[in-house]
Amino acid sequence: MFSRSSMKNPAYRRYTRRMLPLSLLYVGAIMLASWLVHDRSTISAVSVGLALLPGLAILGWIWAMARLLIELDDEFLRLLEVRKFLVATGVTLAACSVWGLLEIYTNVPRLPVFLVFPLWAMGLFVGMLVNRITLGTAGACA
Incomplete structure (x- = not known):
């Protein structure tokens, strides 16, 4: 995590505000997919969508890290x-x-x-x- 002094930097505050909900989305999506999609399930739109949902959070993390680099003065x-x-x-x-x-x-x-x-x-x-x-x-x- 970040030190207290770094949290004075607006870029790190924005980064944290982006990462926290994305992390919750990732954990929730993993739990949901694990609960609803069984190993080696037959392919359906629902199973594929649920399996890909955590990937959206990962894409969000990558975007948030890129934004941090752009926003750091x-x-x-x-x-x-x-x-x-x-x-x-x-x-x-x-x-x-x-x-x-x-x-x-x-x-x-x-x-x-x-x-x-x-x-x-x-x-x-x-x-x-x-x-x-x-x-x-x-x-x-x-």
């Missing part, structure tokens, strides 16, 4: 956010590529594709640590 804070995004992308690409090779050449379990975005989100934490270690600050994060 402080170039240093923008740099810190971009660096976090780049590290998260590198972590995700590396993990998925290595795991994919293991899937091809060994008998490891398949990585469900829907886990790629949560992996990327965890990579943001790694990016925050990289910022703290290399630049002495993680930025807006506490």
Whole structure:
């Protein structure tokens, strides 16, 4: 989450106001789809719609992160956010590529594709640590 001082920045306040309802939509959509759509259900407009509903929240998260970059006036804070995004992308690409090779050449379990975005989100934490270690600050994060 963000530190108290960063919440004085209007861009971070708007980001938080966007992310909270999207997060609630995601959790609610996952719960609804899990309750109403059984594993390996027959394809219908309802099952496809319910299965895709959490994806709308993910698209919203991506949009909210892009808006944060656009709205941040402080170039240093923008740099810190971009660096976090780049590290998260590198972590995700590396993990998925290595795991994919293991899937091809060994008998490891398949990585469900829907886990790629949560992996990327965890990579943001790694990016925050990289910022703290290399630049002495993680930025807006506490």
